[in-house]
Amino acid sequence: MAITGEIENKTVSYADFEKYENExxxxxxxxxxxxxxxxxxxxxxxxxxxxxxxxxxxxxxSYRMSEDVKEECAAKITGKIxxxxxxxxxxxxxxxxxxxxxxxxxxxxxxxxxxxxxVNCDLSTNLDYRPVTLRNPKERAIFKLQEGIARGFRxxxxxxxxxxxxSPKINFAGAxxxxxxxxxxxxxxxxxxxxxxxxxxxxxxxxxxxxxEIAPVFRAEHHDTSRHLxxxxxxxxxxxxxxxFEDIMNMETGALKYIMNLLKIEYKNEVDLLHIDIPEITExxxxxxxxxxxxxxxxxxYQPTDMKDFDPEEEQLLGKYAKKQFNSDFIFITHxxxxxxxxxxxxxxxxxxxxxxxxxxxxGLEITSGGxxxxxxNEQVAKMQKLGMNPEEFATYLMLHKYGAPPHGxxxxxxERLTMHLLGAKNVREATMFPRDINRVSP
Amino acid sequence: MAITGEIENKTVSYADFEKYENExxxxxxxxxxxxxxxxxxxxxxxxxxxxxxxxxxxxxxSYRMSEDVKEECAAKITGKIxxxxxxxxxxxxxxxxxxxxxxxxxxxxxxxxxxxxxVNCDLSTNLDYRPVTLRNPKERAIFKLQEGIARGFRxxxxxxxxxxxxSPKINFAGAxxxxxxxxxxxxxxxxxxxxxxxxxxxxxxxxxxxxxEIAPVFRAEHHDTSRHLxxxxxxxxxxxxxxxFEDIMNMETGALKYIMNLLKIEYKNEVDLLHIDIPEITExxxxxxxxxxxxxxxxxxYQPTDMKDFDPEEEQLLGKYAKKQFNSDFIFITHxxxxxxxxxxxxxxxxxxxxxxxxxxxxGLEITSGGxxxxxxNEQVAKMQKLGMNPEEFATYLMLHKYGAPPHGxxxxxxERLTMHLLGAKNVREATMFPRDINRVSP
Numbered sequence: 001m002a003i004t005g006e007i008e009n010k011t012v013s014y015a016d017f018e019k020y021e022n023e024x025x026x027x028x029x030x031x032x033x034x035x036x037x038x039x040x041x042x043x044x045x046x047x048x049x050x051x052x053x054x055x056x057x058x059x060x061x062s063y064r065m066s067e068d069v070k071e072e073c074a075a076k077i078t079g080k081i082x083x084x085x086x087x088x089x090x091x092x093x094x095x096x097x098x099x100x101x102x103x104x105x106x107x108x109x110x111x112x113x114x115x116x117x118x119v120n121c122d123l124s125t126n127l128d129y130r131p132v133t134l135r136n137p138k139e140r141a142i143f144k145l146q147e148g149i150a151r152g153f154r155x156x157x158x159x160x161x162x163x164x165x166x167s168p169k170i171n172f173a174g175a176x177x178x179x180x181x182x183x184x185x186x187x188x189x190x191x192x193x194x195x196x197x198x199x200x201x202x203x204x205x206x207x208x209x210x211x212x213e214i215a216p217v218f219r220a221e222h223h224d225t226s227r228h229l230x231x232x233x234x235x236x237x238x239x240x241x242x243x244x245f246e247d248i249m250n251m252e253t254g255a256l257k258y259i260m261n262l263l264k265i266e267y268k269n270e271v272d273l274l275h276i277d278i279p280e281i282t283e284x285x286x287x288x289x290x291x292x293x294x295x296x297x298x299x300x301x302y303q304p305t306d307m308k309d310f311d312p313e314e315e316q317l318l319g320k321y322a323k324k325q326f327n328s329d330f331i332f333i334t335h336x337x338x339x340x341x342x343x344x345x346x347x348x349x350x351x352x353x354x355x356x357x358x359x360x361x362x363x364g365l366e367i368t369s370g371g372x373x374x375x376x377x378n379e380q381v382a383k384m385q386k387l388g389m390n391p392e393e394f395a396t397y398l399m400l401h402k403y404g405a406p407p408h409g410x411x412x413x414x415x416e417r418l419t420m421h422l423l424g425a426k427n428v429r430e431a432t433m434f435p436r437d438i439n440r441v442s443p
Numbered sequence: 444m445a446i447t448g449e450i451e452n453k454t455v456s457y458a459d460f461e462k463y464e465n466e467x468x469x470x471x472x473x474x475x476x477x478x479x480x481x482x483x484x485x486x487x488x489x490x491x492x493x494x495x496x497x498x499x500x501x502x503x504x505s506y507r508m509s510e511d512v513k514e515e516c517a518a519k520i521t522g523k524i525x526x527x528x529x530x531x532x533x534x535x536x537x538x539x540x541x542x543x544x545x546x547x548x549x550x551x552x553x554x555x556x557x558x559x560x561x562v563n564c565d566l567s568t569n570l571d572y573r574p575v576t577l578r579n580p581k582e583r584a585i586f587k588l589q590e591g592i593a594r595g596f597r598x599x600x601x602x603x604x605x606x607x608x609x610s611p612k613i614n615f616a617g618a619x620x621x622x623x624x625x626x627x628x629x630x631x632x633x634x635x636x637x638x639x640x641x642x643x644x645x646x647x648x649x650x651x652x653x654x655x656e657i658a659p660v661f662r663a664e665h666h667d668t669s670r671h672l673x674x675x676x677x678x679x680x681x682x683x684x685x686x687x688f689e690d691i692m693n694m695e696t697g698a699l700k701y702i703m704n705l706l707k708i709e710y711k712n713e714v715d716l717l718h719i720d721i722p723e724i725t726e727x728x729x730x731x732x733x734x735x736x737x738x739x740x741x742x743x744x745y746q747p748t749d750m751k752d753f754d755p756e757e758e759q760l761l762g763k764y765a766k767k768q769f770n771s772d773f774i775f776i777t778h779x780x781x782x783x784x785x786x787x788x789x790x791x792x793x794x795x796x797x798x799x800x801x802x803x804x805x806x807g808l809e810i811t812s813g814g815x816x817x818x819x820x821n822e823q824v825a826k827m828q829k830l831g832m833n834p835e836e837f838a839t840y841l842m843l844h845k846y847g848a849p850p851h852g853x854x855x856x857x858x859e860r861l862t863m864h865l866l867g868a869k870n871v872r873e874a875t876m877f878p879r880d881i882n883r884v885s886p
Binding site: 007010048135151158164168183184185187191193199200207210215218222241252281283285375377396401402404405415442 | 444445446447448449450453471472473490491492514515516517546547548549550551552553554572573574575577578583586587590593594601603604606607608609610611612613614615625626627628629630632634636642643646647649650651652653658659661663665673674676683684686689692693694695696697698699700724725726727728729769775818819820821839842843844845846847848849850858876877879881884885886
């Protein structure tokens with residue numbers, strides 16, 4: 001026997017129903033919901049991305065539904081496609097069941113109701129039963145949409161000549177200096193789980209000029225908040241030969257435009273089902289950190305408690321300001337104080353108290369941190385020493401600078417956080433398939 | 444100020460040289476190599492994916508090369524594109540340097556020579572200096588090619604309606620029963636690093652029907668061989684509603700055809716530079732495990748020591764057999780003995796000593812394990828009990844089966860191993876950017 005790799009479509013998907021109107025076809029899917037009426041029944045079949053309404057009635061065929069036909073059975077259903085006209089004049093297709101062939105049988109009924117419009121239990125129960133609750137069309141749509149966000153990021157960057165990298169997650173040192181890292185015994189050595197691909201993406205800028213990675217990162221933070229996860233997906237990029245750190249913000253803006261457009265077109269099903277308001281991006285306004293503080297104090301009469309960073313309320317106000325002043329869902333805040341940014345951030349030569357860095361706020365919430373990095377060896381060593389760090393401990397990291405690095409910078413976007421804000425959800429766990437937090441590592 | 448996201452190309456890449464012949468243009472890149480001749484110099488500039496030959500001579504311009512122009516400087520070079528005709532009649536372009544503007548300066552010369560055709564040091568030194576050695580055009584081509592393999596896998600599966608998933612790497616239990624897993628302290632709880640996305644990809648088959656993931660997996664194996672890594676990239680897929688396990692092999696064959704074609708077209712630079720012999724796939728022959736054993740004994744007079752598995756020499760011989768008998772670089776071996784396959788593998792109903800599983804050999808080396816999984820709850824529980832496992836410990840895993848799963852199966856491909864065999868390399872570390880093995884976690 002030999003395998004040809006020719007993939008044959010043996011069944012019909014809902015998208016093809018129009019073509020086969022009034023014909024008899026076979027579909028495959030899971031029996032999602034059975035609603036018995038007086039003399040007929042609706043059998044809703046769940047396929048990969050849709051639900052299909054099938055109708056059972058003794059009128060149509062000699063097939064008789066058995067007791068075995070239950071919700072969550074996998075099935076092959078043959079029937080005739082018929083069209084009904086909806087209120088708005090559009091056609092909606094259903095399948096008049098001629099035959100049902102069961103392919104598998106559940107052993108029990110689901111512990112949580114998944115057939116309603118949404119899963120109506122508390123978040124914790126929802127997460128406990130993820131392998132089941134994700135079967136709900138709205139729940140799974142969230143992560144299909146998330147696929148689209150990551151896909152858009154990747155597609156856009158590949159079109160821009162970026163190389164996709166896959167850096168190791170078992171690291172010999174914590175990238176950002178050693179706090180909040182998970183420690184691991186590695187054949188008797190102590191090693192760490194990667195907090196970010198920072199070291200690697202910077203090293204690879206000297207190899208491929210522009211690189212990106214979409215991969216898990218691990219943070220041993222003790223926070224138990226609605227916006228923190230201990231494992232999350234970071235979408236990172238790093239680009240060399242930049243003229244200024246605006247090149248990085250420009251690349252991100254291009255990526256976000258591309259992503260939002262992709263979601264509108266290729267993920268329309270999910271966008272509609274989740275009632276997502278996709279932001280329109282023409283351009284993204286920028287404000288310097290100190291300008292933003294001034295606006296908060298003068299326009300919003302807000303008295304900041306910390307002049308080195310923003311608290312969540314300040315971010316909210318800046319989001320409102322962006323919407324009102326610029327009609328933008330996004331705003332870049334630039335030139336953060338040097339004290340609050342990592343050691344590899346380039347200080348602003350015009351005012352070294354501040355940095356060539358930025359955060360991006362989306363509807364008043366931070367989704368990105370980025371900036372230009374120090375590329376000169378002596379400058380990086382001096383900055384480390386000023387911060388009380390020992391450059392010798394960073395010899396591997398400093399290989400990049402010592403043997404020559406182009407001017408470069410980059411950023412990281414938390415995939416779950418961006419998904420959460422798009423959804424308008426209140427808890428990042430709603431936008432995480434299998435969240436890991438201080439209390440949860442299962443399922 | 445506002446950021447538009449419009450990306451402007453300020454420089455010219457080698458691909459555009461033909462268009463700009465005899466014009467003055469500006470390129471950006473790293474000075475890879477300087478070769479001084481009697482009255483002129485070659486300055487080889489490394490860009491993201493190519494090297495460009497530039498020529499310096501006092502003839503061309505009033506610019507005078509300074510002492511500062513060194514290898515591994517990032518630079519912006521302006522000059523005139525001129526064409527030379529090569530032996531085979533094709534044109535080759537070079538840049539007559541009018542001006543060099545340095546963008547960065549290395550602090551030291553590389554510890555390993557990277558300007559030769561290949562990095563001529565032992566593998567261990569090469570790996571120690573990865574941030575530098577990867578700058579060598581041949582070294583970096585390996586991982587550009589690797590990008591192409593993963594990209595091909597993904598693109599093909601997305602065209603086939605698969606959903607991309609990102610399962611958590613911090614797990615509450617080892618997927619395959621708890622051996623060879625890295626243990627981790629997680630806020631006082633003992634957890635594990637994912638050995639495979641098995642649990643999650645199976646669970647998600649009941650959600651999205653067809654799913655795939657390309658992500659790191661972690662194996663705490665004590666092996667120190669040329670083919671084992673403790674962290675590697677696994678390309679996994681899992682598909683539901685299969686008619687038989689041949690559907691899985693067929694999907695893999697389709698994916699491999701797509702990948703090889705993509706490499707030939709979009710990664711031609713790298714394929715040529717690395718002298719890679721891309722396999723031609725029309726169809727892939729299959730042999731049952733016991734048929735293969737018989738061929739080994741009868742045709743090759745090889746006396747197997749283990750009738751439940753193959754040793755590396757047997758795999759080599761089967762590779763030769765596939766080439767000679769079927770002119771194929773690949774061969775599927777199917778129906779492995781039940782005793783050697785994981786607990787979730789479906790036994791062959793016609794002969795339960797064997798399984799509906801397969802390995803794929805590529806030029807005599809295993810690159811894939813796959814098969815159909817048990818989808819029925821009672822069948823899986825019974826199989827676990829027969830194997831001495833406690834189903835209660837797998838309650839989360841068994842949610843899939845208990846609440847209904849379609850017939851399904853899948854596979855995993857080791858990305859670095861596949862890359863290694865394509866290269867014809869002897870050690871998997873040559874095909875790993877930053878390998879983790881029992882002795883190495885750095886850089």
